Amino acid sequence: MIFRSTEPNISIPEQPLTEIVLQRAIEFALQPAMIDGLTGRTITYRELADSIDRVAAGFAARGFSKGDVVAIYSPNCLEYPIAFQAIASLGGVSTTANPSYTASELAYQLNDAGAKYLLTVPELLERGLEAASQSKVESVFVFGNAAGAIPFSVLLEDFDDLPKVQINPKEDAVALPYSSGTTGLPKGVTLTHYNLAANVYQLSNRELISSADTIIGILPFFHSYGLQIFLNYSLYCGATVVVMPQFDLETFLRLVQQYKITRAHLVPPIVLALAKQPIVDKYDLSSLKIITSGAAPLGNELTWECEQRLNCVVKQAYGLTETSPVTHINPDEREKIKPGSVGPCMRNTECQIVDIETDKPLGFHEQGELWIRGPQVMKGYLNNPEATAKVIDADGWFRTGDIAYVDEDGYFYIVDRIKELIKYNGYPIAPAELEAVLLSHPAIADAAVIPSPHPSTGEVPKGFVVLKSEATTGEIMEFVAGLVAPHKRIRRLEIVDKIPKSASGKILRRLLVQREIANIGEKPPEPQLTKNLQLLQQLASSFDETKRQ
Structure with missing residues (x-):
């Protein structure tokens, strides 16, 4: 039995990702796009678009060309989206690396991804240089200034005009986050311009972000959840993103109060803290209207407890790195949210619940593996057709490895990972x-x-x-x-x-x-x-x- 969204499919334009993300930058020109929560430094939409063009021109002037890979090894910062979108506009690929990685872990990703450049921060430069020395990285750039690396700021200098790059959205990769998939060493997840753009359009009628919203950017940008929500979707919507480099509960609460945050995209441990920690009562969080939780299951009791304490909507979403990432999400309206559910599947998305022993399709309220098919499903694992074939079948169905069931209204419930x-x-x-x-x-x-x-x-x-x-x-x-x-x-x-x-x-x-x-x-x-x-x-x-x- 195939389950589909109750909403009609939409036409997804075949455009380069950055063109889609910045298509309303002129309209929002003077509005803050990104704010550094710790320093207050602000980038408007006009400055964001201009910086992206300048950095792209700077990379191109140094020999960067279509298909080249840049590894971004950094905590969240204002320059992160500039770098990511500049690389995308040149037809390049960003492989985003966990800033907690050791030099050897980073070196593995640099080599596997075939990175040409490494972009990091002064605090991680020593590890970055050690990893780069074990790879074919040609140049190391740094946000800020540090001996042994090229300052990112030089890319903002006035170089020649941007080169015209022909991008095939359905074929050309734009992001290469790493995931373990189902087994083995971390694998490069090849996400195309079309994958990420499709997910942007799919989100637009369920996650109703607008230019009136101020969002707290706490999820790590290297992770597919943070990358898509903050570097692509929120900017596409014209929202203001207040950036936090790492999570600290008191700083988080202070920023929500100071900037009157309206929406927060979180993970269950943060929801847990908001529901249970006494310090929460010391801050005015009344501006917060909607919390969207993902990346791990959120229990009904915890959801209710957080909603009652903060007087806001708490809803769940579901996705994977391999699906760009969102495949299911609850609507914003409280009356349309089902407790414990990750919501219905999104537009242009098909799902099956399949018996884990026989691969037989199952029906309502029957637990099995969740299979997904849609435009957000990755192109495949980088240089690993065998691993790709294990998770994507000949008909395009992606095996999530998650146990789930669906009710009569088409709402899905994630039970757990098969192997756990x-x-x-x-x-x-x-x-x-x-x-x-x-x-x-x-x-x-x-x-x-x-x-x-x-x-x-x-x-x-x-x-x-x-x-x-x-x-x-x-x-x-x-x-x-x-x-x-x-x-x-x-x-x-x-x-x-x-x-x-x-x-x-x-x-x-x-x-x-x-x-x-x-x-x-x-x-x-x-x-x-x-x-x-x-x-x-x-x-x-x-x-x-x-x-x-």
Whole structure:
């Protein structure tokens, strides 16, 4: 059974991405496009468009040509969108790198992507230069000034006119973020101009951003979620983006109050903080009307708690790096949002729910793997046709690796990743479901659940919780037992100071699994436990969320 949007398909223009993003820059010329939240430095839409042209001309004057790749290794800053759009306008490709990467991790991406230039910040230059020395990078540029790199500002100097570049939107890549996909080392996700442009147009009737909106740019720009929302869609809509280089709760709250932020695109850990941290009450957040959460599941209880505290709409969206990224999103209207759902699929998007054992299409309320087909689906993994063929079939269906179901109204619900399901006596248990239950306990500030080897059942769910008030492990386990089926009960529980998470807000379950392996390794294992431990070690190496994107 194929599920489609209830809204009619739209015509998507085949234009270069930057032309689409900046098509109303003249209309919004004097309006702030980007504001540095820490310094107040502001770039208007006129200055943004002019800077993009100048940087593009500067790159071209130094021999940059269509198809060349620039690695951007930087936290969020005002220059990031200028660099990205300038590279795009020349038919070049930006491969965005996680600023927490080590030199060796960055070197892998530089080599795999075939980067010609590296663009970074002074604080990361030492690591950047070390990585560049292990690659074929020809020049290293830096936002600001630092010895050993070319200042980005020289690209703004008055060079010759921009070269005319013929871009084929459906074929030419514009972004190359990295994702682990389903297995193995991180892979370059080839996103074309058409992929990202299609997603911009698809968002336009569900995420109703306008030039009247001021948005907090806290999600990392290197990640597909932040890249698309802040570097493309918000600028296309004429909104003002207040940029934060990294998340700090008090700074975030201060900026929401100071700039009267109207919309926030967040991840569940930030929603959790807004719902539960006492410091939130010290700030006036009344300007905030809509929070859109993505990158990981958001429980119903947490959604309700945040909405009640902030008096704003909290809705979920869903997508993947390989889908540019958004495929599902709830409407803005509160009455059209379904709790726990990521919303209906977007226009021009088709979905199937497929049995994970037989590949048989399923119907309403039947859980299976979510398959997606649409113009936002990536061209493929860079130089890796074998990996591409594993996730995109001959008919264009992309296998997400996520377990989901759909209701009669076409609203989708994400259960968990296939490979993260806990098998208790053969019964599959979704960690995200138990995490949502744990977070509904009044004493719990944060939670994670992993599989823990067991000699007779194979695995049992083990919870890790961060407390905000007193509670015993026995009380918490009894609380969960009263809310779930017997096979889903938390069998082991540990109180910790912090739940490890990635920059995109996903729980780093692999780290907790490794911790569990180490703890079990200290005890004489039973034969069946040894077998389960080996399986757990294999599982730890394959967890998708931990291959830092």
